Amino acid sequence: MRRYGKNPDEDDVRVRPNPKGNRPRSSNRPKHEDAAEGMVLTVDRGRLTVLVGDREVTAVKARELGRKSAVVGDRVAVVGDLSGAKDTLARVVRVEERSSALRRTADDTDPFERVVVANADQLAVVTALADPEPRPRLIDRCLVAAYDAGLDPLLVLTKSDLASPEPLLETYGMLDLAYVVTRKEDLEAGEIDAIRDRLSGRVTAFVGHSGVGKTTLVNSLVERQRLTGVVNAVTGRGRHTTVSALALPLPDDAGWVIDTPGVRSFGLAHIDPSRVIHAFPDLEPGTAGCPRACSHDEPDCALDAWVAEGHAEPARLDSLRRLLSTRDRKEGD
Known part of the structure; x- marks a missing residue:
């Protein structure tokens, strides 16, 4: 404030008192070197269940993480009350x-991708052979997401007592996919050694459309039971109760399975098509002669000549192109 008859100086500047003292704010964050290590088992409305040793601890995200989030399968550092008490x-x-990191988007136009599961090394794509009918386009999309994330895909076909698996297996024959075929009677009797062998020593995420028997299968594999849903006996309506991903240990420390909610769609807006070719080691060397940014489905693509010279089977190239084009097609096409 100016004083009349006097030029203003520093004494005329009003300084707001600092009730917290004059110590400058530090940008250094605590390193939490004594934090315990844990694995995120599930995330529900901002609360995380973390396995720390042999205890399940409820935790929240610390402020210093900022916008970074933790998802099921993440390895995290945890501080605070680790007793696991209520x-x-x-x-x-x-x-x-x-x-x-297995990622998906809401649809193929959504630029926002989210991580579904972290630190898995295998993706089990579960589909029923009947009731509901198989959805090959959804299977294709899950396979593309698996290849992009570096996960080994495993095709799990359920309800083989209602329909033969051969037509669907023939569709994916040239992809050299690992697969397991199950029947309802086998699951009820606990005869699941074939699929258990595929999961041993691995972290496997399960994905699939609602109603294919995914959670029923997971229940047969693990000692801990998940709800499989309640259907109204009068209307026949109901909903799947798997609403959040959950990591569950296999008996005898044989590995982990991660049950995920049933999906209606699997958006691939985040997928770089150039990475899908890595899942086709017999075709990848043939891309050396492709034009820059080749879609592998255009007149100048070098893969046609590569296959014509006998380096790979034509059906393999057809499979690659079908997977690459799945972003341009609706899942029901």
């Missing part, structure tokens, strides 16, 4: 580097 809360202060 009404106690810990904090996730660090998310460790991921070995893999």
Whole structure:
């Protein structure tokens, strides 16, 4: 404020008192070197269940993580109350580097991708052979997402007591996919050694359309049971109760399975088509002669000559092109 008859100086500047003292704010964050290591089992409305040792601890994301989030399968650092007792809360202060990340978008026009599962090494694509009918386009999309994330795909066909698996297996024959065929009677009797062998020693994420028997299969594999849904006996209506992903250990420390909610669609807006070719080692060398940014489905694509010279089977190239074009087609086409 100017004083009349006097030129203003520094004494005329009003300074707001600092009730917290004059110590400058530090940008250094605590390193939490004594934090415990854990694995995220599930995430529900901002609360994370983290396995720390042999205890399941409820935790929230610490403020210093900012916008970075933790998902099922993440390895995290946790501080606070790690007793696992009721009404106690810990904090996730660090998310460790991921070995893999299965991603999806809401649809093919949505630029926002989200991580569904972290640190899995296998993706089990579960589909029923009948009731409901198989959806090959959805299977294709899940396969593309698996190849992009570096996960080994496993095709799990359920309800083989209602329909033969041969037509669907023939469709994917040239992809050299690992697969398992199950029957309802086998699951009820606990005869699941074939699929258990495929899961041993691995972290496997299960994806599939609602109603294909995915959670029923998971229940048969693990000691801990998940709800499979309640259907109204009068109207026949109901909904699948798997509403959030959940990591569950296989008996005898044989591996992990991650049950995910049933999906109606699997958006691939985040997928770089150039990465899908890595899943076709017999075709990938042939791309050396392709034009820049080749879609592998155009007149100048070098893969046609590569296959014509006998380096790979024509059906393999057809499979690649079908998967690459799945972004341009609706899942019901």
